[in-house]
Amino acid sequence: MAPAFATRKPVATSSVVTSMTVNGEPIRYRLNPDTPLLWALRDASNLTGTKYGCDSADCGSCTVIVDGRAVLSCVVTIAALEGAEVVTIEGLASGRAHPLQQAWAAEQVTQCGRCDPGFITALAALMRSSPDPTSDELDALPNRCRCGAGPRILRAVSGAAKAGRPQR
16 A cells, blocks of 8 residues: 555645745745645655655655754654754755765765765764764664665765865
8 A cells, every 4th residue: 555645645634834944945835734844845845856765764865954953854744844944955055066965976976866865965964963974873874775875975975074174
């Protein structure tokens, strides 16, 4: 049986207005409050960089940053985020690519691309609090790459960490 939101069938409750900030812009969603953030971003805001992967918090493809923390957008409702600050892959950097995106490209991490936005946003949130994450911190991320890009992802994180360190 497919998850209810995978098929995008309307839920039989009324819609309300939920307000939050997405990529620095105030947004008011007039949707069912039980709508997962993933579908509000993709369908109502046309921010399709956040990917649908599993609908069960198993893969991390849908990771966004909410109030500075990595959150799986497939399992958090918009009602739970009233007043929150949300950052998607589209809002991660302004003007030029984020250092993680630059390192990702330099290491040629991308294979199928399904996990890239979620990984990059989860790593960006982690690296704000831990600029040079340990292997234990990286292993604790819920994000998974089924294509086997793990070694290149680790090199990209290392490259982004080095790029973020002050030069002597």
